[in-house]
Amino acid sequence: MVARIEISHLDKTYIRKPWLWGKAMLRPVLQDINLILPENRVLGLVGESGCGKSTLCKVVLGIEQATAGTVKINGQDIAGLSGTQWKPLRQYMQVVYQDPYASLDPRMNVRQLISEPLDIHGLHLQKKEREQFLKALLDSVGLAENYLDRYAHEFSGGQRQRIAIARALALEPQILIADEPVSALDVSVQAQILNLLKEIKEKRKLSVLFVTHDFAVARFLCDEIAVMYQGKIVEQAPSEELFAHPLHPYTRQLLSAVPSLGKKKQLLAPHAFWEESRNEWPCPFAPRCQNSLDVCQYTLPKIKEVYPGHQVCCALENKLSEEPL
């Protein structure tokens, strides 16, 4: 399988410069990330707010620079690329953001919104052909062609997200980065957009890096899931394997907290209290972990393959419970 995106030993540290004096504060947000996004697959990044999933997207998109490590897109290292060198990569890789109210320019109509990337990359320049292309594109995301002359404020949240998806697909990319694309939508509309993303992915043979905080959404769409906690990948496995045998205590805790119909008792099960603070322990999850031992205080766990394709980063890797939840 060809790797569309290959991330190896990626670190990202934000530096906060003091206002007047004192030492600069270093805040590591991504630590030793290794991921491969293969062709025509959906890789899910799941984690809570502040775990670094969006930062990872920004680094891949070239919006943020990596502190260490490499990101290769279709085999090409993106470190230090110039604007001109980025241009073909941008055509190759597009993004859909969370909030369709913020990601569409209110002063542009749908035609302008979708044409902008086409103009920049010099595609479908002939008027007649462009028109046909735009109509076909709108149709493929479930919008009527007479919407072309309307502005973003005339649409509902779900329709806007469809426009944002159409805009991302206009350049016919191979890679789609989706940063929480359904989190801002209502339940009834969320289901429509999830179906659409799945259909598009299959039709266009897209590779998708799908960021979400919602395990249910990830299960629906993803082939492979990486669970992140405070900048580290704690567990990674093919989607169904992960749900059948969640190993890492964090994954298990997160899964048991997902509200779901018919899971009333589990949802209200008492949870140990923890303070959500950064700590100096090698394993970031240790202070919250119900299984943590002394070993967790001085050993930095390494990510290890426990089953074929199923990796987990925990000092207790051999003694973890494998019961499904």
Next chain:
Amino acid sequence: MSVSPILEVRNLQISFVEQNRNRLVLRGLSYSLEKGRVLAVVGESGSGKTVHALGLLSLLPAAARISGGEVRYKGQNLLACSAEQLRQIRGAKIAMIFQDPSASLNPVLTVGQQLIETLRAHESISKEEAARKAIELLDKVGIPNPEKRLDEYPFQFSGGMCQRVMIAMALALKPDILIADEPTTALDVTIQAQILRLMKDLQQEYGMAVIFITHNLALAAAIADDVLVLYGGLCMEQAPAEKLFTHPLHPYTQGLLGSLVSVSRKTEHLPAIPGNPPIAGEPLPGCPFAPRCSQATEKCSQKLPPLFAKGSCYVRCWLEEPHGSTH
């Protein structure tokens, strides 16, 4: 068992006045709430769920006004109360917690100052006594080191901790009713589970009635005794929780439950409800759900169905019209 309800809402209507146009966003909502019960109000954005909650305590923004109905708390119509009477009820008898905990706390006052202020506003107690009570409250909602935390500012608390402080503040005066407007939406799932647990425990301990407003059906299933489904400013269905989730009557409720992604099994295709939710305040002559409903008939788009009673459930759908009735 007939208990006199602690809160009775009758035909509550709320509209927004906008450029000489009256947009009716809540089109007549009625329910009654008994002591110690949890009512979940479920709806999508624009369904009127938050506006309804603000309306109960006359906390609506300037552009909105209550255009009809009444809200009776222990027999007293809250909508007819003076500002002073309302001030005594708010917080002390009916408390409210909001969606974004960090936005509901004052950033320039310590948590302790805000808790003490709440306590002293309604009870004549000394500062020292109020401080002691505040520490007790923080301890109660599970904040470690309450003595130390009392002197900290909201920015030193995480989102989940801020929501705990809000709950402490809401419970400070042992209210009869707690209105919680999406209290866990801004929180991570693990924190959400903690807050739900805490709310449920405290609700049972204090015997409070709770109005739990949410867009998340699974949360409603976990916490509520009764569920009210709002759509387009109207109650579509009201039923005891176990009935609503096992035998939903209204096509909208059925569609909503069907379009939930499940974490416990792999779904290939979601049976999504087509179309988009209606724009708030632009009422259709018929059922607001008719344009999206697969079972809609001509009647549905012409005439608004009333709420039909069906056992302990109420449903607003022509399909559930009892046979032989002439309406």
